[in-house]
Amino acid sequence: MDGMPSVLPDGEPVPDDGALPRHALEGAAGRPLGFYLHVPYCATRCGYCDFNTYTATELRGSGGALASRDNYAAHLIGEVRQARKVLGDDPRPVRTVFVGGGTPTLLAAADLVRMLAAVREEFGLAEDAEITTEANPESVGPDYLAELREGGFNRISFGMQSARQHVLKILDRTHTPGRPEACVAEARAAGFEHINLDLIYGTPGESDDDWRASLDAAIGAGPDHVSAYALIVEEGTGLARRIKRGEIPMTDDDAHADRYLIADEAMAAAGYSWYEVSNWARTPEGRCLHNELYWRGADWWGAGPGAHSHVGGVRWWNVKHPGAYAQALAEGRSPGAGREILSAEDRRVERILLELRLVDGCPLSLLAPAGLAAARRAVDDGLLEPAPFEDGRAVLTLRGRLLADAVVRDLVD
Template identity: 65%
Template structure:
């Protein structure tokens, strides 16, 4: 990747014709959860050359770099997503400053979706009011579970009831859109535990729920505990049963699936930023380890906050490397992403080699019959359980 951050001419061919967004990575956490392999750092892990205090200014420098690299193309920003880590470990005023820099350089589109993730214990009424007044429109809280013993296995710090309190505080601060993230199939979790977590999430009243099966990542504390025999490995069949429980309870409560792991109470409640990813939009990723995509060029930043800050201080791009996707790469990725959506994938865009597999998936009840007749490959409930296998067959 050039120090200037310059992109190949091919990246500009369709720039401005697709939705454009920003992802802002905040790499700080108070403690590291046992299952997490994200690019995050506790205070003890940061080392010299990086700090919470200077981070907003450093991120703003990358926003300005983005404007220089992308030139004068009109790119009103339709979505911004602050993720982590724990974005709300930064002062709310700092998050607002980064958002204002994006607005200054690019312009925030009218009605844009502006989300930040937060741990339930990392916000309160005052910080939520500051975020809402500063232009944020959506909060996403990491609830994970309503059972204390499950939270302990995950090394989560909040108490079981805190997520519901955070939802209430966000509503009182004026947030119309609130998400709760849940994790299922944690070692030691029972079906009743999972039902209790779903019931608690529904009762809290968010308009969006994300539910993810626990993945044991190499190098995490959880993986080490399983390897030593302290905890059992999550079971795929149990995970499938938990997914069916989630669909049952969420659908009864008025949440409809629109992506395999995401449910919303209305189309307006769907996460537009994630939909930008899933439908091939363009975005610039700010922060250490953040990934970006513009017009078929994908790149990713250096991972450590100190190296990231150093490069920007030297007026160099923080990008570590990039790849230019071939048309075949992009076609495969499109199937991988769009088939996970309620809207599905156009059958006419499948390769001739993939069409027999689509017909087989239809015959075995994994694709919706009515959607198929209308020219779309849309997963049934059983199809969602086997989404990865179906995607492999269709690519």
């Protein structure tokens, strides 16, 4: 799941032309560059979703034609052209493109292909570029998938969430059990090289047996990548309101831990290896390279309403509403709503936060003395692997993965 958050942070204004400080582009040739293309439309709003997305009803009377998905691709392509101007003569070909949402596949396949073509025309794509789109199982079919593949997409991520109908109902998902597995087969037939299934565990009313059934169905479909995320109940969502009213029980942290252990055991038995706390792949080639750009602090440009970007220690985010986004581009302005320039300390802490979640962990050299002492205690407590620690890296054990947030807090103090 790669959607953009619905609440934007504070920050300094973005210049109208989107210009970056000179230092942001220094050394850029040595950093990978990716593009995230946000499609903010959904047919319905899922009860747990806190991403920056809009249904047709929510947009009615708000933003007019500028907010419509019918001409959305043209607006987003306008930002890709703007990115070329901001990055100047940056020679890097794009290593990854990830189209997320929302539901990107509510747009015509031709629109997604046009958006990708704009990135290719302006920047070029690396020879082995990873090109991903998210898709809801009910929004695609064989012809649609074939058009995407012919247009250059080589990886697709389906939102499966669960194989149990009553769990899907709690999550307000509209596809039927079995459809995601069929999508995997259709994507393979269309020639997609890499396929992911997204799962969610810890939904109210889900049992261990329900979760095992979902894992069995996902693994049985044969994707080369599976993501499994604990359900987070965000304030302001429909699910949070239902829990507050007592209609359904609150999710349980202990159940989350149990489900994670069940998932890791099932994945390992089926030949999948974890490479990030919530992600498993059959082979190194099956890993999501785009997410690895995020986790390893590379450069990426996020195009679309509410999308976030990072280049050379400068992070910025776009205005949220599709109408305001389109209006800014129509007026020749950057759609950026704010930005922050990360200090060396900010970047050090972020590296620990993100890299510790990876299978190869983070260098101990990133840790302050107090953090290094905490890491030694974490080894003694069975939260960090002892052998990598002796080699200068902090790598989570299985128990450490269950308590990753707490371990990170100790290491950054």
